[in-house]
Each structure stands twice: as C-alpha cells, then as structure tokens.
Amino acid sequence: MKKEFHQIDWDQDLTDDCRQLVKLAVREDLGREYDWTTMALVPSAAQGQARLVSRQAGVVAGMAAIPIVLDEMEVRLEFKPALSDGDVLQSGSALGTLSGHARDLLVTERLILNLVGKLSGIATLGRQYVDAVRTSQAKIYDTRKTTPGYRRLEKYAAGCGGVTNHRTGLFEAIMIKDNHLAFASQAAKNRSFSARDAVDQAKAFVAESLPKERAAAMIIEVEVDTLPQLRQVLPALPDIVLLDNMAPDVLSQAVKIRNEVAPQVELEASGGVNLSTVLAIAQSGVERISVGAITHSAVNLDIGLDWAV
Structure with missing residues (x-):
C-alpha cells in the first residue's frame, strides 16, 4: 500500500x-x-x-x-x-x-x-x-511555500480545490533535498555522499530512532536532478523520488528507468510547473506533480x- x-x-x-x-x-x-x-x-x-x-x-x-x-x-x-x-x-x-x-x-x-x-x-x-491534468493519472500536490502562520489554512484551501496535500511540516516526512546532500558531502570529507547513501542513512535512522508504528508510516523522499542520480538512488527504494526541473521528455525517460529498476517507487515532478506546462508533465507518466504557485502565487x-x- x-x-x-x-x-x-x-x-x-x-x-x-x-x-x-x-x-x-x-x-x-x-x-x-x-x-x-x-x-x-x-x-x-x-x-x-x-x-x-x-x-x-x-x-x-x-x-x-x-x-x-x-x-x-x-x-x-x-x-x-x-x-x-x-x-x-x-x-x-x-x-x-x-x-x-x-x-x-x-x-x-x-x-x-x-x-x-x-x-x-x-x-x-x-x-x-487539478482540472488541467484530469485526463492523466497524475495528482497535483501543494508545497511548504506558504504564508508564515497560514500553512494549515492554505493547505486546507488547496484541498478544497482538489489538490492533495504534500507534507504539512518538517515533522511529517523525511525529504532529502540538494542542500542536505551538499552538507553531508562536506561532512564526509574523504568520500562522496550520494543520494543513495542519504536514503540508506535515513532508513537506518528511522528504524533505530522511531517507534515501530511511526517508523512504518514515515515517508522517505529524495530529490535528484539527473537521470544518473535517479538510477543510482532507485535500488535504495525510497518511497518517492522528486525529479527537479526536468523537461517532459526527460521525465518520460525517468519513468521508464523507474519502471525497469524499482516500479514500486513513486515519482514526483517539481519545478517549471505552470498551467501551460502541467499537462505535458503529467503525460510523462509521473504519479505526482508539486506546485508551489498554488499557495505562493x-x-x-x-x-x-x-x-x-
């Protein structure tokens, strides 16, 4: 599930x-x-x-x-x-x-x-x-790009429009972004620290540090911005891979790679999403599209x- x-x-x-x-x-x-x-x-x-x-x-x-x-x-x-x-x-x-x-x-x-x-x-x-991608399988998600203090209200409002809520706050999921990887790579000093390393470390942390029920429900998502990064991280089986600023044709390639390597992992497209581009992004086959503009614009x-x- x-x-x-x-x-x-x-x-x-x-x-x-x-x-x-x-x-x-x-x-x-x-x-x-x-x-x-x-x-x-x-x-x-x-x-x-x-x-x-x-x-x-x-x-x-x-x-x-x-x-x-x-x-x-x-x-x-x-x-x-x-x-x-x-x-x-x-x-x-x-x-x-x-x-x-x-x-x-x-x-x-x-x-x-x-x-x-x-x-x-x-x-x-x-x-x-939501209406723009209705002919596809993709779901539209909001983001944390909200007005300070209004987070829950704005996400509630997005839901009234049919949008699916992404994580409410940092407490809700593990989401490994480029800055996490940059810091971890610096800390590693003599060795590279990849997105796959980060997912493995996050999974170990969750298993060791959280109660069993909370650990089982914890979503682990990781951001990549190239297809080689995607190939590298998929065997670690994160719940979601966020594909940052990829064109629709590249997203289609990402979907094919995911289907070959780890079909259970969901893909989320983010960046460059607007009402003119969202259908083409959805038609690439990704399951999720996150749109900051819904709350910030x-x-x-x-x-x-x-x-x-």
Missing part, C-alpha cells in the same frame, strides 16, 4: 490556527481603540443585512472562518451560509448573508473578505491545476459585501 501525506480537514487544530490569526488581524485593524469612522457616522442602534457575493467564478474556501471572526470580534451578527467549502462559484454567486448591528457589519467586513478571498483564491487556482478571489436596501 502506497504511503500518503496527511490531508488537512477543518478540525480543531485548524480552528485554533484560524483563531490565532484572527486575533492578530483584529489587533492590526483596531489596535486598542475603535473604528472611529463607523462610530461617527452609524447610529449605535442601526440594523443591517448584507450578502457576501463573488464577483468572479471560482471555488469557495474558508466559510468556517467567518463564525470565528464574529466570535473573536464579539459582534452582534448572525451568519447564514449559502455554500460550503469546495463548492463552485459563478460571478454573482452569494456565499451567505450577514445580519445584525450595522456597526458590526462594517467593522468585520474587511477581515471576512480578506480571509475568504485569500483562501478561495488558493482553492480556485488549485482546481485549475494565488490571487485573492474577488468577493464583496453587498448591502440589502
């Missing part, structure tokens, strides 16, 4: 992450004072109702963040969702309705739009990548708050 990384759901840990970020965002917006504009212009007893409306097509993510914002800001508002995370949006789609004190609507507006727009933008871009989905009149 193939090993897989943990897929993030909206659980208590994610709720806690969101709550901490909302606390910081409230402090950014209000400091230790108030929204003086709203207090000057809106009567304290005024009531209002507004709809969250998407200005463009996309995929929604972050609906569970809205009640957290309302709770942390201690406002007198009710939110009625019309959609769920992962739902497809059209331009003009209503995500839900906020109703209650008008002052509170105005104070919470930007934070809600920022959170839901950011996460929905990630979900939308993720869905575009997604544009916020345009969502607005339309007041009922």
